[in-house]
Amino acid sequence: MSAGPVVRCEGVTHVYPDTDGTEVVALDAVDLEVAPGQAVALVGPSGSGKSTLLTVLAGLVRPTAGRVSVAGTDLGGLTERALLGVRARSLGIVLQTPGRNLLPYASARRNVTFAQRSAGGTRAERGREVDGLLEAVGLLPWAGTAARHLSGGQQQRLALAVALAGDPPLLLADEPTSQLDRATGEVVLELMVRAREERGTALVVVTHDREVSRRLDVEHTIHDGRLTSGPDRG
């Protein structure tokens, strides 16, 4: 990984065409830098552009204008295949629709095993790491259950275990606690914060939850696609 920022956005603008011929400016000249290991909260009213920014960082949406680089790679101009490579190497992603990142017919354990990136350690050690992640998100009792048979909240937690199994330098999470009760939300938040402390994973977390935001280093607010930054608490 490069020694520079793990995320750099310069003048990122995204305009969605609307069905009636008008346009929606979802992101308006956004500049953002995230340092390795930094934990960033993205907050703002509904429809302000938070999810759009996250999907742009994930390389799932190509911005209309501006530059985005992730882990030192400029995403502009990359082929879909090259973007897949960046996602596989550098990103853990937990979207609002967690099912999108899961293999629906595979068990929870298989989903996490499949996402393990490092080939280090013995098979038994790797198995213990998978079970440790499943336990951390409270899913060990469901290890053998197919992902499609898990509830929305369970799928959200499995998506986090899958995202962290690859030991990515950057975790992107869209409302990761929204479908969870307070106690389970706390477990998920703890897991993200621990990944950051123990593995140096940078976090970019879209959240409405003040408790989540309070635990991260810096809060950026988006209003009508424009980003403003709060003080760094890190």
Ligand SMILES: Nc1ncnc2c1ncn2[C@@H]1O[C@H](COP(=O)(O)OP(=O)(O)OP(=O)(O)O)[C@@H](O)[C@H]1O
């Ligand atoms: N695929 C799309 N096509 C057209 N407009 C879109 C699309 N996705 C989002 N938008 C519009 O772009 C703007 C930003 O949406 P976005 O989902 O990024 O906001 P958000 O801050 O994540 O909202 P929420 O908190 O409700 O999830 C909104 O006006 C939304 O209606």
